[in-house]
Amino acid sequence: xxxxxxxxxxxxxxxxxxxxxxxxxxxxxxxxxxxxxxxxxxxxxxxxxxxxxxxxxxxxxxxxxxxxxxxxxxxxxxxxxxxxxxxxxxxxxxxxxxxxxxxxxxxxxxxxxxxxxxxxxxxxxxxxxxxxxxxxxxxxxxxxxxxxxxxxxxxxxxxxxx
Amino acid sequence: xxxxxxxxxxxxxxxxxxxxxxxxxxxxxxxxxxxxxxxxxxxxxxxxxxxxxxxxxxxxxxxxxxxxxxxxxxxxxxxxxxxxxxxxxxxxxxxxxxxxxxxxxxxxxxxxxxxxxxxxxxxxxxxxxxxxxxxxxxxxxxxxxxxxxxxxxxxxxxxxxxxxxxxxxxxxxxxxxxxxxxxxxxxxxxxxxxxxxxxxxxxxxxxxxxxxxxxxxxxxxxxxxxxxxxxxxxxxxxxxxxxxxxxxxxxxxxxxxxxxxxxxxxxxxxxxxxxxxxxxxxxxxxxxxxxxxxxxxxxxxxxxxxxxxxxxxxxxxxxxxxxxxxxxxxxxxxxxxxxxxxxxxxxxxxxxxxxxxxxxxxxxxxxxxxxxxxxxxxxxxxxxxxx
Numbered sequence: 001x002x003x004x005x006x007x008x009x010x011x012x013x014x015x016x017x018x019x020x021x022x023x024x025x026x027x028x029x030x031x032x033x034x035x036x037x038x039x040x041x042x043x044x045x046x047x048x049x050x051x052x053x054x055x056x057x058x059x060x061x062x063x064x065x066x067x068x069x070x071x072x073x074x075x076x077x078x079x080x081x082x083x084x085x086x087x088x089x090x091x092x093x094x095x096x097x098x099x100x101x102x103x104x105x106x107x108x109x110x111x112x113x114x115x116x117x118x119x120x121x122x123x124x125x126x127x128x129x130x131x132x133x134x135x136x137x138x139x140x141x142x143x144x145x146x147x148x149x150x151x152x153x154x155x156x157x158x159x160x161x162x
Numbered sequence: 163x164x165x166x167x168x169x170x171x172x173x174x175x176x177x178x179x180x181x182x183x184x185x186x187x188x189x190x191x192x193x194x195x196x197x198x199x200x201x202x203x204x205x206x207x208x209x210x211x212x213x214x215x216x217x218x219x220x221x222x223x224x225x226x227x228x229x230x231x232x233x234x235x236x237x238x239x240x241x242x243x244x245x246x247x248x249x250x251x252x253x254x255x256x257x258x259x260x261x262x263x264x265x266x267x268x269x270x271x272x273x274x275x276x277x278x279x280x281x282x283x284x285x286x287x288x289x290x291x292x293x294x295x296x297x298x299x300x301x302x303x304x305x306x307x308x309x310x311x312x313x314x315x316x317x318x319x320x321x322x323x324x325x326x327x328x329x330x331x332x333x334x335x336x337x338x339x340x341x342x343x344x345x346x347x348x349x350x351x352x353x354x355x356x357x358x359x360x361x362x363x364x365x366x367x368x369x370x371x372x373x374x375x376x377x378x379x380x381x382x383x384x385x386x387x388x389x390x391x392x393x394x395x396x397x398x399x400x401x402x403x404x405x406x407x408x409x410x411x412x413x414x415x416x417x418x419x420x421x422x423x424x425x426x427x428x429x430x431x432x433x434x435x436x437x438x439x440x441x442x443x444x445x446x447x448x449x450x451x452x453x454x455x456x457x458x459x460x461x462x463x464x465x466x467x468x469x470x471x472x473x474x475x476x477x478x479x480x481x482x483x484x485x486x487x488x489x490x491x492x493x494x495x496x497x498x499x500x501x502x503x504x505x506x507x508x509x510x511x512x513x514x515x516x517x518x519x520x521x522x523x524x525x526x527x528x529x530x531x532x533x534x535x536x537x538x539x540x541x542x543x544x545x546x547x548x549x
Contacts, residue, residue, distance in 0.1 A: 047482035
């Protein structure tokens with residue numbers, strides 16, 4: 001349990017501070033005009049502030065959110081939910097691949113695995129949305145999107161194992 | 163064309179103050195000492211017409227009233243009560259150590275007793291304006307010694323609220339019996355008003371708190387002037403009436419009033435300092451330099467000790483004690499206000515106070531800045547004397 005101390009600062013506002021576990025005093029001053037000031041004490045002079053940051057009302061709210069994590073966790077949670085069941089992978093086309101040097105359409109990827117090739121990376125460049133006539137080369141990296149199982153089969157297919 | 167002259171001269175004076183204020187901002191000090199200098203310079207090299215002179219005089223009176231009103235507005239009655247209870251000892255030490263040198267200096271300089279009492283007030287009151295500026299500028303609001311500094315300022319402000327009516331009664335003079343009666347009336351009126359403000363302030367706050375900002379500004383400003391006028395009629399000093407209105411207003415209405423009234427106060431307070439400077443005779447300044455310097459040295463030391471002791475009681479280490487001491491050194495707006503009351507009593511009181519305020523207002527902030535370098539000196543000497 002953190003031992004918070006409250007000190008009135010007449011004419012200014014109220015100060016709340018505590019001795020942090022890692023050796024520095026940490027506090028917040030609530031100015032009467034709504035500003036919030038966060039400060040951390042110095043190590044060599046624990047009575048003084050090493051750094052203080054004055055925040056507006058709104059900024060203070062944002063920082064409070066960051067610290068307590070309420071809004072942020074909610075967002076992240078929703079994001080993972082949205083892409084659950086969806087997989088994406090970068091698959092190499094090795095030299096031994098049966099499709100090296102053949103047009104992309106020959107793999108019949110969509111029909112056979114349910115996964116789609118959404119881009120091809122070649123020589124550090126991305127070629128987005130390649131058509132069926134696009135020729136694959138050995139050494140290309142293919143970006144595949146589909147079900148997790150579909151993505152795994154796609155990798156096997158391209159390496160000649162499928 | 164008296165109107166043209168009035169506007170031209172007033173405009174020139176206020177523009178000169180604007181330049182001075184900008185210079186102060188550049189240097190990182192409060193403009194108060196510079197306003198004083200501007201007034202002194204103006205008095206020496208220019209002669210204003212009668213109309214501007216009269217306006218400046220009235221403006222100065224309003225400035226004094228508004229300075230005290232916003233001071234009262236700063237504090238809630240709870241803060242005052244808690245402070246009075248918790249910091250009595252520091253407050254008493256502060257009063258004893260810092261009032262006495264001024265009083266003694268006044269007597270040594272051959273002032274009338276009342277003028278010496280006023281000089282005691284001049285050396286007693288730290289400038290809460292300069293102190294809070296130092297604290298804000300140097301990012302020291304979160305420091306451990308800061309509550310002590312603020313507490314001393316609050317207690318001084320309360321003490322002044324009691325001191326001013328006493329002085330006002332004494333200034334009326336007359337026979338001993340008449341002075342006694344005036345004093346009793348003044349103190350009783352002050353006590354009653356203070357009690358009412360603390361007790362029923364919230365009622366007044368509710369009544370005054372109207373929706374529109376315009377109506378709020380007008381009702382507050384009007385109320386302040388009416389109470390100040392009534393206080394003056396009772397010989398309690400107009401400024402104290404304003405101070406008590408400030409104390410009485412609290413909560414939302416205080417929050418809303420502050421930003422409305424502050425520009426008004428800044429304008430009239432600047433006029434007040436200029437007026438004070440205007441009244442000074444430049445020729446008398448060289449004569450007061452030595453006493454002012456001596457007084458600065460002595461009262462800086464006593465003030466420093468006050469802050470040091472208060473901070474030590476609060477469990478603060480050497481550097482913090484040093485900061486508390488130096489932050490309290492500057493005297494400012496209220497020292498000038500007090501000196502202004504006694505201009506007729508002792509001709510050198512005004513110049514002495516002005517030079518003294520200038521010196522402390524420069525010395526304090528400079529010393530306050532170098533706590534890392536200077537504090538160890540005090541620590542070593544302290545250890546030696548103990549050993």
